[in-house]
Structure formats: C-alpha cells, structure tokens
Amino acid sequence: MDVKPLVVENLTIHYYTLEGIVKAVRNVSFSVEKGESVCLVGESGSGKSTIGLAIVGALPGNARIVSGRILVNGVDVLRLSQKELEKIRGREVSIIFQDPAASFNPLFTIGQILSDVIKYKLNVKDKNELRKLALSALRMVGLPDPERIYNSYPHELSGGMLQRAAIAVALSTKPSVLVADEPTTMLDVTLQAQILDLLQDLRRKLGLALVFITHNLGVAAAICDKILVIYAGSMVEYGPVDEVLTSPLHPYTKRLLECVPRSSARVGRLKYIPGSLPDLRKLPPGCVFAPRCSEVMEVCKSVEPRIVEVKPGHMVACHKYSR
Amino acid sequence: MPISREYIIKRLILLVVVVFGVLIITFVITRVIPARPELLWAGAHPTPEQLEKARKELHLDEPIYVQLYYYLADFFRGNWGVSWRTRQPVLQDILSALPATLELVIVAFIIAIALGVPLGAIAALKRNTWIDHVIRIVSVLGASVPVFWLALILQLVLSSWLGILPGAKRVDELVVYETGFKPITGFILFDSLIEGNFEVFVNALHHIILPAIVLSFYPFGLSARMTRAVMTEVLSELYTRSALAWGLPRRLVIYKYALKNTLAPVIASLGLSFGYTIIGAFMVELIFVWPGIGLYAAMALLSYDYPAIMGCVIVVAIIYTVINMIVDVVHAIIDPRVKL
Structure with a gap:
C-alpha cells in the first residue's frame, strides 16, 4: 500500500500567552493523498494557519503541540x-x-535566497549547477525572464511575481507536501486565478499533496478535492468538496455558505453569522459553535459533539447527526 | 553604486550650510561671553596702552558684525586666524592635532563595534536568559557611566596602582628618538607599521589601549543595545519565519540573513553617536594628556582663545557631517531599497 504523503491525527496545539493558554487547535485529523488537495476553511483566528505552520515545523516559540501526530511520508515529524x-x-x-x-x-535577491535553499536542501555545491537549478525553478512557475527575476530584489517585483517566486523557492527542492497559507488573499482577482491555476497545474505535474488554507469558499471550490471546515480550532465538517458545498451538514457550514456574496443575486442585505468566535482561553462546555448556532439544542450546551461519519467520507461534528 | 549626483551636490550644499551656521553661532557665543581676551594677547602685566593696542589688533573695539565680517573674509581664504595662545596659525595647529584624535576615536569605535555587535546579537538570541541580563547590565552601564569618571578611575587603578598600562601621552618620546621615528600622516600606529618600526608601534598601541577603552564605553553600550533591539525585531519578521520554514539552517538565517538586516540601523545610530564621542574625546584627551584636537580645544576654551575655539568647532562640525554622509552611503550599499 502506498504511504500517504501527509497524515494529521488528533492534532492539538496550545499557545502560551501572558493572558493564559490559548487552545488554538483541538483534535484535528485529516490526510492528503499524492496529487490531492485538501482545503482548510475557517474564519480568521480559527487556527487554520497554526495547523499549516505545525506541518512545516515553523510554529512560533510560544506554541506547543500538546498531542497528536503529523506523519510526513509515514514518519512522525513530532518525534524527530x-x-x-x-x-x-x-x-x-x-x-x-x-x-x-x-x-x-x-x-x-530572489536568486540568493533560492540558491541558498537549493544549496542546503539538495546539497548542490557547484555554482553553475546551483544557478541552473534556480533558473529552472523560476521557469517552472511561469516567470518570464528568469535571469532578471534571479537578480531582482523583492521590492523590484510585483505581488503576483513574488508569489510565483515563493512557489519556486518552496518547490525547488521537489517536496511531496506543499502548504499554501492563503496564498491568494493579498492578490487581486485576476492574479488570484493565475496563481490558483499555477498551483493546480504544478500539483498534477509533480503529484503534490496540497494543503490549501483559505477563508474563501469560492477559492476552495475551485482548487480542492476535500474540504475541512474549522471553527474555533475544532473541525466541524470534513468531506469531498462537492458534497460539503452542495449539501452541507453542519449548521456552521450552512451559515458560512450563505455568507458568500454573489454578484448575480443583488437582493437584500449581505448575510453574516451573528456573534463572534469564542474566547479560545475560556472555551464554553459543549459545542463551540452553540452560542451562535440557530439550530441549537439543549444537549449542545453541555456535551461536546464527537465527529461522526454520516456518509462515506463525509464527517461532521454536530449533535443533530449523532446516533 | 546607488548614489546619484544630486545626492552628492545636496550633501555638499548641506555641508556649507552647516559650516556657515556653526560659524555664526559659535562666533556670536564666543563674543558675547564677558571675557577679556586682549589680556592674553597683550602678554603679562600690560600697560593700558598695550591693552588698547591689543584690542585694536583683535578688532575687539569694532561692533560684533564687523568682527564677523573680518572673520568670515579670512576664513574662506583659508586663514583661520592665529591662535591667541600658541601664536601659530589655527588651521596648522588643528591639522597637526587631528590625527591623534582620529586615531583614538577610530580605535575606540573598532573596540565598540567588535564587542557591541556580537554581544548584542547573542543577547537577542538568548533573550531573557541570564546571559541577556548580564549583557544588558554591562551595556547600560557602558552607555551611562560618565566618561570623565571612568577615565579617572581606570587611570587610577590600571595605571597608577597596578601599573599595567601607561596613563598619559601617545608614545614614549625616548622610543621615538632612539628609533629615529618620523611620522608621515600623524597616525602613529599607521605610520610606524608602514615604516616597519615595531618598537614604536607596540609602544603606541600600549599607550592607546586605556584612553580608547574609556572612549569606547558609550558607543559599545549603544551598539550592543541597538543590535539586540533590531535583531530581536528582525528575528520576529515574517521573512525570517519563511526562511526557516523553507528549510534554511538556523545558523545561516541568523548570521547571514538577520545580521545584515541588523547592521544598517546599528551603523546609523553609531554615526549619530559620533558627536557625543567627540565630546568624550575632549575629556579623555585632557585626562590622558593626549595631544589631539580635544586637548587643544580644552586648552583654547580655558584661555578664551577665540580663533582656536572657532576652528575646533568647525572642524568637528565638518567631520560630523562627513561621517553622517558616509553612514548614508554605507546604508545605501547594505539596503538596496535606499537610493541616494
């Protein structure tokens, strides 16, 4: 059997701050196949970026992985x-x-950083070889005139070019897993589409396992095979992208989908979810979404829902679907 | 080189403006002081007639703006006047004293940077450990202990009590005579080295250690504090995080990448501290009988030697402006976003 490039199991991450312990991520599990892309979707502060940083082992100093496993090509990186x-x-x-x-x-310059990454990761010593690899990485991401980009400083390039250059740096070592943390949020719409296309293209060509982090359901629909909805550090729904987006199960996912503004339907006010994310230092007992949920039941306020598989591959953490 | 012609022209104009401004301000201040410099010029026990003659020679009987006119007219012809104390042309006095001061200040800055930058970087890396606290205490002391006190105490302990280091002068005259040493540029360390006169070199080095250490305390403290502050900030920047996340070794990210980001602001602050260090040099030279411009200026001040005071102030102003110009250029070389 093929080893999955990335498996995340019961990941729990806390931040230790002066104001208390922030339980940023709790019991999150998902896996990514070769050539597959999984989207982590959630509001700002839901913990999705923290998961991304944990996967590459670049969490800030005050974060601790309390429990769980992260298997990269079958190796638990947390034990290394x-x-x-x-x-x-x-x-x-x-x-x-x-x-x-x-x-x-x-x-x-872009070239200095890119060639340092290649030099130290692929152990390439020869200067000409290094330059050749760097230029081919820049070419791979569709940058015109790689020679010029190689010798450019970041302030001389546009946001779209820099994001391509960043992809070139990240993929120059031919990794099997790529985490893309909101890579298109800062770009305007036309560039957004180009970068998404590029990532799709490279994913197929290189067989990348892609973890795509976004708050934009439209982007998620365009790029992902599976979608993982996160609310306040907990996973609320996980399943194939078509199913989750067309027949969402969790009330949060439903509300989230209603909030997406549509250019075709200019009627009435924009929708939003009343209330805000709970304080991650003092989590309420029961379901984290209960205070904002329109379908809340008595049990939601006291018992934390477990994640259950409702349909094959489609899981949800909500008392409505328990039993 | 990212330096435009406009920048150089602008800087030269600024230099002229600064010198002109400093000239006028110091001129007015020195003339307003209620002192009687003619007493110095006229020599010991002058008669009233001699005093009157001295006042005329020094133009002290004229209104202040006429005196300023005379001074400026001479100044821009390269005639900075004759020192009322040494009776030598001021420019000549200053040019012969300047190398001693520059040598002292350069050695002090080398000590300050060589210790301050690495210690500041270590403090930033070992933040909130005892190492950081020790470095903090040392650097805060360095930046805040008064230089005259430090000079006197170190002179007393190291030179007078322990006799490890000489407590005065640049070099022993005896060694100079015996080896037939002839200075070329006036920078004794440099001259003796290129002449291959190691005896004088070692002797001069021995002499410079104590005053240079005293003078280096302030820039040392400053550079250590600045390096720690800037380095801490750089290490928390997103580009540092991404360099690490892309898999670059920590060593490389710190010593190649972050250190370069740290250097530009540190160098800028050291450039600004240069003025303060020159003031320190006045005291240090006076205490260690160091024949530089500080000692010369101090003697001039104590004897109301107007032309010499003016000359010293102007030279310091020019050096200060030039140093900050060099700092700008260094900054532009380090940081490609800076265009001069």
Whole structure:
C-alpha cells in the first residue's frame, strides 16, 4: 500500500500567552493523498494557519503541540530531533505564505535566497549547477525572464511575481507536501486565478499533496478535492468538496455558505453569522459553535459533539447527526 | 553604486550650510561671553596702552558684525586666524592635532563595534536568559557611566596602582628618538607599521589601549543595545519565519540573513553617536594628556582663545557631517531599497 504523503491525527496545539493558554487547535485529523488537495476553511483566528505552520515545523516559540501526530511520508515529524526535523523542513514539506512581499528578506535577491535553499536542501555545491537549478525553478512557475527575476530584489517585483517566486523557492527542492497559507488573499482577482491555476497545474505535474488554507469558499471550490471546515480550532465538517458545498451538514457550514456574496443575486442585505468566535482561553462546555448556532439544542450546551461519519467520507461534528 | 549626483551636490550644499551656521553661532557665543581676551594677547602685566593696542589688533573695539565680517573674509581664504595662545596659525595647529584624535576615536569605535555587535546579537538570541541580563547590565552601564569618571578611575587603578598600562601621552618620546621615528600622516600606529618600526608601534598601541577603552564605553553600550533591539525585531519578521520554514539552517538565517538586516540601523545610530564621542574625546584627551584636537580645544576654551575655539568647532562640525554622509552611503550599499 502506498504511504500517504501527509497524515494529521488528533492534532492539538496550545499557545502560551501572558493572558493564559490559548487552545488554538483541538483534535484535528485529516490526510492528503499524492496529487490531492485538501482545503482548510475557517474564519480568521480559527487556527487554520497554526495547523499549516505545525506541518512545516515553523510554529512560533510560544506554541506547543500538546498531542497528536503529523506523519510526513509515514514518519512522525513530532518525534524527530531538531536536526532531523531541519532536514525534512523545506525538503519534504514546504510552505508559501499569504503576504509574498513580507516572505522575502528585503536585503537579498530572489536568486540568493533560492540558491541558498537549493544549496542546503539538495546539497548542490557547484555554482553553475546551483544557478541552473534556480533558473529552472523560476521557469517552472511561469516567470518570464528568469535571469532578471534571479537578480531582482523583492521590492523590484510585483505581488503576483513574488508569489510565483515563493512557489519556486518552496518547490525547488521537489517536496511531496506543499502548504499554501492563503496564498491568494493579498492578490487581486485576476492574479488570484493565475496563481490558483499555477498551483493546480504544478500539483498534477509533480503529484503534490496540497494543503490549501483559505477563508474563501469560492477559492476552495475551485482548487480542492476535500474540504475541512474549522471553527474555533475544532473541525466541524470534513468531506469531498462537492458534497460539503452542495449539501452541507453542519449548521456552521450552512451559515458560512450563505455568507458568500454573489454578484448575480443583488437582493437584500449581505448575510453574516451573528456573534463572534469564542474566547479560545475560556472555551464554553459543549459545542463551540452553540452560542451562535440557530439550530441549537439543549444537549449542545453541555456535551461536546464527537465527529461522526454520516456518509462515506463525509464527517461532521454536530449533535443533530449523532446516533 | 546607488548614489546619484544630486545626492552628492545636496550633501555638499548641506555641508556649507552647516559650516556657515556653526560659524555664526559659535562666533556670536564666543563674543558675547564677558571675557577679556586682549589680556592674553597683550602678554603679562600690560600697560593700558598695550591693552588698547591689543584690542585694536583683535578688532575687539569694532561692533560684533564687523568682527564677523573680518572673520568670515579670512576664513574662506583659508586663514583661520592665529591662535591667541600658541601664536601659530589655527588651521596648522588643528591639522597637526587631528590625527591623534582620529586615531583614538577610530580605535575606540573598532573596540565598540567588535564587542557591541556580537554581544548584542547573542543577547537577542538568548533573550531573557541570564546571559541577556548580564549583557544588558554591562551595556547600560557602558552607555551611562560618565566618561570623565571612568577615565579617572581606570587611570587610577590600571595605571597608577597596578601599573599595567601607561596613563598619559601617545608614545614614549625616548622610543621615538632612539628609533629615529618620523611620522608621515600623524597616525602613529599607521605610520610606524608602514615604516616597519615595531618598537614604536607596540609602544603606541600600549599607550592607546586605556584612553580608547574609556572612549569606547558609550558607543559599545549603544551598539550592543541597538543590535539586540533590531535583531530581536528582525528575528520576529515574517521573512525570517519563511526562511526557516523553507528549510534554511538556523545558523545561516541568523548570521547571514538577520545580521545584515541588523547592521544598517546599528551603523546609523553609531554615526549619530559620533558627536557625543567627540565630546568624550575632549575629556579623555585632557585626562590622558593626549595631544589631539580635544586637548587643544580644552586648552583654547580655558584661555578664551577665540580663533582656536572657532576652528575646533568647525572642524568637528565638518567631520560630523562627513561621517553622517558616509553612514548614508554605507546604508545605501547594505539596503538596496535606499537610493541616494
């Protein structure tokens, strides 16, 4: 049997802050096949980026992975030493971020960063070989005039070009898993489509396992095979993208879908979900979504719902579907 | 080079404006002080007639703006006047004293940067550990201990009590005579090195250690604090996170990438601290009998030697402006976003 490139099991992550322990991610599980893409969808602050950072082992210093496993090509990266982890990071898993302009050190050219990544990850010593690999990585992401980009500083390039360059850096080492943390949020719509196309294209060509993090359901619909809806650090629904988007089960997913503004239906006010995310330091007992849920029942306020498989491959954490 | 011609022209104009402004301000201040410099010019026990003659020679009987006119007219002809104390042309006095001061300040800055930047970087990496606290205490002390106190105490302990280091002068005259040393540029360390005169070099090095250490305390403290602050910020930047997430080794991210981001602001702050260091040099030179511009200026101040005071202030102003120009250029070389 083929080993899955990425398996996340019961991942729980806490942030230790002066104001208390923030339970940012709780019991999140999902897996990604070769060439498959899974979307993590949720509001700002739902913990989706934290999961992405945990996968590449780049969590900030005050975060702790309390429990769970992250298997990259069958190896539990959480059990590795710092040194072994450094080997995998950027080599087997890599990441691109939301703000491409802030992802690049302003004092170094794209070429310097790109060739350093190739040099240290692929152990290429020869200067000409290094340059050749770097230029071919830039060519792979469809950047015109790679020579010029190679010698450019970040401030000399546009956001779209920088995001392509970031993809080139992340994929220059041929990783099997790529985490894309809201890679199109800062770009305008036409560029957004180009970058999504590029990612789709590269995913097929390289057989990448893609973890795509977004708050935009439209983007998720365009790029994903499976979708994982996260609310306040808990997974509420997980399933094939068509099913989740056309026949959502969880009340939160339903509300979220209603909130997507449609250009064709300009009637009435924009919809939103009343209330806001709960305080992750003082979680309410029971279902985290209960205070905002329109279909709330008595049991929701005291008992935390378990995630159950309602249809094959379609799971939901809601008391409506228990038993 | 990312430096435009406009920048150089702008800077030269600024230099002229600064020198002109400093000239006028110091001129007015020195003339307004209720002192009688003619007493110095006229020599010991002058008669009233001699005093009157001295006042005429120094134009002290004229209104202040006429005096300013005379001064400016001479100044821009390269005649900075004759020191009323040494009776030598001021420009000549200053040019012969300047290398001693520059040598001292350069050595002090080398010590300050060589210790301050690495310690600041270590403090940033070991944030909130005892190492960080020790470095903080040392650097805050360095930046806040008064230089004259430090100079006197170190001179007393290291030179007077322990006798490890000489407590005065640049070099032993005896060594200079015996080896037939002839300075070329006036920078003794440099001159003795290129002449291959190691005896003088070692002797001068021995002499410069103590005053240079005293003078380096302030820029050392400043550079350590600045390096720690900037480095801490750089390490929390998104580009540092992405460099690590892309798998670059931590060592490389810190010492190649983050350090470069840290250097530009640190160098800028050191450039600004140069003025303060020159003031420090005045005290240090006075205490260590260091024959530089600080000692010269201090003596000039104590004897109301107007032309010499003016000359010193102007030279310091020019050096300050030039240093900050160099800082700008260095910044532009480090940071490609800066266009001069």
